[in-house]
Amino acid sequence: MEPSRRRRVLATAAALLAAVPAAVFATMSADASVPATPPGWTLQWSDDFTGAANTLPSGANWIFDTGHGYPGGPGNWGTGEIQNYTTSTSNIRLDGSGNLRITALRDGSGNWTSARIETQRANFRPPSGGKLAIEGRIQMPNVTGSAALGYWPAFWALGSPYRGNYWNWPAIGEFDIMENVNGINSVWGVLHCGVNPGGPCNETNGLGASRACPGSTCQSAFHTYRFEWDESVSPKQFRWYVDGQQFHSVNQNQFDATTWNNMTGHAGYFILLNLAMGGAFPNGVAGQGTPTAATVPGHSLVVDYVAVWTAGGGTTTPPTTTTTPGGSGWDAYTEIQAEQATSRSGGTVETCAEGGQDVGQLKNGDSLRFSGVRFGSGTATQFVARAASGAAGGVSGLVEVRLDSPTAAPIGSFAIANTGGWQSWRTVPANMSGVTGTHDVYITFTSGQPAAYVSVNWIKFGT
Structure with a gap:
């Protein structure tokens, strides 16, 4: 329609x-x-x-x-x-x-x-x-x-x-x-x-x-x-x-x-x-x-x-989805593109100045879900995101990681405010609780203001 x-x-x-x-x-x-x-x-x-x-x-x-x-x-x-x-x-x-x-x-x-x-x-x-x-x-x-x-x-x-x-x-x-x-x-x-x-x-x-x-x-x-x-x-x-x-x-x-x-x-x-x-x-x-x-x-x-x-068949992942090697979710330790989220609440998929696309102007209550992120037997203790913000002065918020539910307690987060523009990208690291195995990962956005405060190009995890 x-x-x-x-x-x-x-x-x-x-x-x-x-x-x-x-x-x-x-x-x-x-x-x-x-x-x-x-x-x-x-x-x-x-x-x-x-x-x-x-x-x-x-x-x-x-x-x-x-x-x-x-x-x-x-x-x-x-x-x-x-x-x-x-x-x-x-x-x-x-x-x-x-x-x-x-x-x-x-x-x-x-x-x-x-x-x-x-x-x-x-x-x-x-x-x-x-x-x-x-x-x-x-x-x-x-x-x-x-x-x-x-x-x-x-x-x-x-x-x-x-x-x-x-x-x-x-x-x-x-x-x-x-x-x-x-x-x-x-x-x-x-x-x-x-x-x-x-x-x-x-x-x-x-x-x-x-x-x-x-x-x-x-x-x-x-x-x-x-x-x-x-x-x-x-x-x-x-x-x-x-x-x-x-x-x-x-x-x-x-x-x-x-x-x-x-x-x-x-x-x-x-x-x-x-x-x-x-x-x-x-x-x-x-x-x-x-x-x-x-x-x-x-x-x-x-x-x-x-x-x-x-x-029947094999993987449900299309061959064009390069972030899912092996066809079973995402590898936690490689860049996971924000626009390829399994589901998204809020934000706008847009052309990224660094190439490809990003999810722009996310605000309080928005979220990105990535199904089947594979952390393996090693323990991931760091969360990294490529983020940008053109938020007005005084507007900021948190970028959070939650596992298996959008309402689970965050296991890691970082705060972000204006970086110089919605396409002025920064790689922002954050520590988090150790994670192993395979999980649905939710990236959630929490702010005390209603205005958009962050765009995300990709995320990944590290040990």
Whole structure:
């Protein structure tokens, strides 16, 4: 749902509305758990949205997108959608019964609000020669006809290089696992890639297909939406499913080598859930601007679970990730690039004056996570970071190391203030408690002021 939809109309909409439902899929309760992992697959990540009613989903799993676009990115999220995304539990909450509810609301002045979240992790991809599956069990907003005009729910994934750039779409790839507009009984599955407009993915429409939900309508019941990226076959393939029934596929032979590598050769993808209102896709299908005065607010996208599995192959680390020799996490004693963090909260990936990229202008509460950092049997007692700061006078903060949890006690830290500019780099060492073995490393940022105070190029550890 990024700039992909600026002009999407989908000439085949009329035919899609007439699609006949297929066989009924097995019925599950509204609060079903993540399914048991089938033989040959490994569960990599999941969230079944268990928690107290009227609380937010886990901040350890999700980043909350707010407003009308990413800072420095295209307005209205590049799609023309009109709502303001918030973190209010009126717009996004756990329902206490194992579901996430994202609700679109309209105030007395006609302003719409809703919510959008994306996974902290941005490295979902298949192991070399293996398969990746991203799956969610979802009920679309239960509203149809004129009352549904403008509703645009989506379950999708974006290539990790989009974070901090926001202008490299569609080259970095986008998998729309489930999209729907205007309360139509249909699920759209779409791939976006290459260049815009035109290119091998026919942008801005993308390469898509659609069908009616099996049995019950998409709006009246939960259905399971699944995307698979399969590198175990030749040619490599992307596939889309609803309730176990495949309805769309795209294979590597449809693309030139550069296009394929641009969307599959990076660190992986992050997953998004959102409920937009209005924009190019619903407007194009409706043949008019949406939402309208007849659109009824208060309907919700309901998500039972999201899960990611892999199967077969070797490492899940892409061959381009040179900081992970051997394909099993990071070597603690080599430079670990900040922009290649497994997940990131806050900061902006930017061009670094020393070459490559850095994560710029981090502030209180931000963090970087590096999964599987290998310290080995030797004891690491020193933490080193390449850092810079253009913070204003009186603004400073700590750069901290924590193990296995962002809320664990820091094992080492250093303080930093203005170094002469955001690209005026310094190598800053700090002592820390001895570490051995393999750990998820969290670099956290703590300050008494709300302003950004540090940029990070790389980190490493020493004995």
